[in-house]
Amino acid sequence: MTPFPLPLGELLGHWPSYIVYLVIGFAFGYVLEISGFGKSTKLAAQFYFKELTVLKVMFTAIVVGMLGVFLSTALGVLDYNLVWVNPTYLWPGIVGGLIMGVGFIVGGFCPGTSLVSAATGKLDGIFFVLGVFFGIFLFGETVGLFEDFWNSSFMGRFTLMELFNTSTGVIVIGVTIMALAAFFFAEQAEKFIGGMNLAQFGRWRYGAAVALVLVAAVVLTIGQPTNADKWEAIAATQQPRIDTRAIYASPGEILDLMEDPRLIVELIDVRSETDFNLFHIQDATHLPLADVLDYASELQARPANMLIVVLSNDEAAATEAWRILVAESVPNVYVLEGGVNQWLDTFSDETFRTAHKLAAREPDQLGYRFEAALGARYPAADPNPDVFELEYTSVVELQIKRGPSSGGCG
Amino acid sequence: MATQNPSFSVAASAEPTTESSAKPFVNPYVGGILLGLVLFLSFLITGNGLGASGGLNRLLVVVEDAFWPGHVDNVRYLIDMAGGDRNPLDSWVVFVTLGTIAGGFFAGWRNGRLKVETIKGPQISRETRWLMAFIGGTAMGFGARLARGCTSGQALSGGAVLSVGSWAFMLAVFAGAYALAYFVRRLWL
Numbered sequence: 001m002t003p004f005p006l007p008l009g010e011l012l013g014h015w016p017s018y019i020v021y022l023v024i025g026f027a028f029g030y031v032l033e034i035s036g037f038g039k040s041t042k043l044a045a046q047f048y049f050k051e052l053t054v055l056k057v058m059f060t061a062i063v064v065g066m067l068g069v070f071l072s073t074a075l076g077v078l079d080y081n082l083v084w085v086n087p088t089y090l091w092p093g094i095v096g097g098l099i100m101g102v103g104f105i106v107g108g109f110c111p112g113t114s115l116v117s118a119a120t121g122k123l124d125g126i127f128f129v130l131g132v133f134f135g136i137f138l139f140g141e142t143v144g145l146f147e148d149f150w151n152s153s154f155m156g157r158f159t160l161m162e163l164f165n166t167s168t169g170v171i172v173i174g175v176t177i178m179a180l181a182a183f184f185f186a187e188q189a190e191k192f193i194g195g196m197n198l199a200q201f202g203r204w205r206y207g208a209a210v211a212l213v214l215v216a217a218v219v220l221t222i223g224q225p226t227n228a229d230k231w232e233a234i235a236a237t238q239q240p241r242i243d244t245r246a247i248y249a250s251p252g253e254i255l256d257l258m259e260d261p262r263l264i265v266e267l268i269d270v271r272s273e274t275d276f277n278l279f280h281i282q283d284a285t286h287l288p289l290a291d292v293l294d295y296a297s298e299l300q301a302r303p304a305n306m307l308i309v310v311l312s313n314d315e316a317a318a319t320e321a322w323r324i325l326v327a328e329s330v331p332n333v334y335v336l337e338g339g340v341n342q343w344l345d346t347f348s349d350e351t352f353r354t355a356h357k358l359a360a361r362e363p364d365q366l367g368y369r370f371e372a373a374l375g376a377r378y379p380a381a382d383p384n385p386d387v388f389e390l391e392y393t394s395v396v397e398l399q400i401k402r403g404p405s406s407g408g409c410g
Numbered sequence: 411m412a413t414q415n416p417s418f419s420v421a422a423s424a425e426p427t428t429e430s431s432a433k434p435f436v437n438p439y440v441g442g443i444l445l446g447l448v449l450f451l452s453f454l455i456t457g458n459g460l461g462a463s464g465g466l467n468r469l470l471v472v473v474e475d476a477f478w479p480g481h482v483d484n485v486r487y488l489i490d491m492a493g494g495d496r497n498p499l500d501s502w503v504v505f506v507t508l509g510t511i512a513g514g515f516f517a518g519w520r521n522g523r524l525k526v527e528t529i530k531g532p533q534i535s536r537e538t539r540w541l542m543a544f545i546g547g548t549a550m551g552f553g554a555r556l557a558r559g560c561t562s563g564q565a566l567s568g569g570a571v572l573s574v575g576s577w578a579f580m581l582a583v584f585a586g587a588y589a590l591a592y593f594v595r596r597l598w599l
Binding site: 004005006008018019020021022023024025026027028029030031032033034035036038039040041042044045046047048053056057058059060061062063064065066067068069072077078080082083084085086087088089090092093094095096097098099100101102103104105106107108109110111112113114115116117118119120121122123124125127128129130131132133134135136137138139140141143144147150155157158159160161162163168171172175200201202205208 | 435436437438439441442443444445446448449450451452453454456457458459460462463466467470471474485486487488503504505506507509510511513514515516518521523524525528529531536539540541543544545546547550551552553554555557559560561562563564565566567568569571572573574575576578579580581582584585586587588589590591594595597599
């Protein structure tokens with residue numbers, strides 16, 4: 001597994017891990033203050049093209065942060081799957097953004113900068129913070145009236161790479177160059193509208209600009225790790241789990257876990273559509289092996305008490321799916337031991353077995369004969385756990401989720 | 411330190427400062443690089459970006475929960491944070507917010523910028539500035555919850571990790587502010 005992000009909760013404990021956030025917040029507040037973001041007139045000057053400090057600080061920060069993140073993921077140090085990417089709710093975001101733009105020019109701050117302003121004794125900052133509290137209060141009380149809109153145009157974890165259907169490196173270099181172009185025009189505005197002397201920003205900034213483009217070019221050249229690369233990186237620790245069969249949970253254990261009210265068990269059936277239609281376990285999701293990788297990011301966003309069980313006719317295809325998901329850092333994935341065939345051996349009755357079981361079959365093929373595609377309408381698709389008292393060695397161990405379960409001002 | 415190397419500081423002459431003892435602010439590009447490093451380290455270590463409005467939200471809910479616990483348990487938006495025995499302070503963003511206040515205070519103190527004052531445009535009274543700050547803050551608070559994040563949590567953090575929604579949001583904030591700027595110029599110019 002990639003070393004970062006750190007499993008803070010595991011390392012430090014739940015409440016002590018918040019000290020890390022306290023330190024990060026401290027550095028954040030410190031930098032905002034020394035950049036002059038506690039001063040409303042400096043922020044507002046942005047919108048009269050007199051002094052574009054807001055744009056410069058913000059976009060420099062975005063570019064530096066972006067290059068750091070994607071260089072780390074390219075080097076396999078950080079797992080992008082475990083980084084919080086704000087889910088896209090397009091229209092609520094745009095309308096909220098417009099309202100905030102109005103608040104910005106009328107009030108002179110955004111919430112983060114107003115905290116710094118208030119902390120340094122600025123009365124306008126304190127009034128702004130009180131206003132923010134009131135605005136949040138109003139939202140909480142009224143959101144019930146427009147909840148449909150608030151939850152509309154949800155696109156999930158949607159990145160610029162997916163929007164433009166191109167590689168991370170291309171987007172990274174594009175954003176970097178766009179930001180540099182924006183700085184150039186910002187400085188022209190400062191010179192001709194604000195009457196500022198540009199020499200005060202220092203010649204080193206040209207060198208820094210070149211350095212940013214070079215780092216972006218390195219990110220583009222290395223490329224982001226593929227699923228196979230990610231598996232390669234974790235194979236030394238994960239392959240033994242396959243070899244010792246630590247990932248194969250018996251049908252009895254799965255059935256018991258499905259009855260556990262504290263857990264959500266998602267069965268992912270990676271067999272062909274034909275096999276799935278002939279017979280599948282109740283509530284299983286059909287997902288061809290080729291689509292497993294695309295589905296990984298969706299599984300990533302599931303709640304922490306989610307157990308994912310992949311299954312095929314025997315174990316080969318399911319084990320392959322397990323590899324793909326584990327390489328993408330999806331937590332708590334297991335394989336159904338013996339697949340659908342063992343499930344049918346265990347939960348169908350004697351008469352069904354003698355009538356339908358095939359004498360011989362290829363590996364990972366369905367070992368039973370079905371006359372009709374009845375899917376889950378067989379008793380064995382939904383066995384009664386009270387009838388089957390099965391002995392098994394438990395293998396499932398739920399892990400605490402690494403990485404954030406909420407972010408973006410959550 | 412900053413005065414020895416003029417390239418690393420915005421010259422004080424660029425704008426009149428109200429306090430004479432205060433040190434000048436850092437070069438915006440230096441500020442941006444430092445902010446970017448904080449943002450990157452935050453993502454690297456925790457997987458989370460930065461945030462502010464969410465922390466304020468939860469601090470507000472603490473107060474609401476103390477006075478009207480029944481109300482909190484009946485509003486769906488609030489239940490998620492403080493329903494039943496949930497502790498609204500049990501969230502990373504609360505601690506980022508508290509840290510931001512402390513960091514801002516410390517920086518202001520170290521640089522001689524701690525001063526009770528009102529910063530405003532030359533044409534309006536202090537009281538007008540306070541009222542406008544409150545109204546602007548109200549719009550900000552409301553908008554930030556509607557957009558599920560503020561400038562820090564959406565634009566900065568989501569922008570750096572290339573979320574489509576965050577970029578759309580960022581453009582909307584700038585569009586809204588620029589569209590209205592001309593009409594409220596008396597507040598600032």
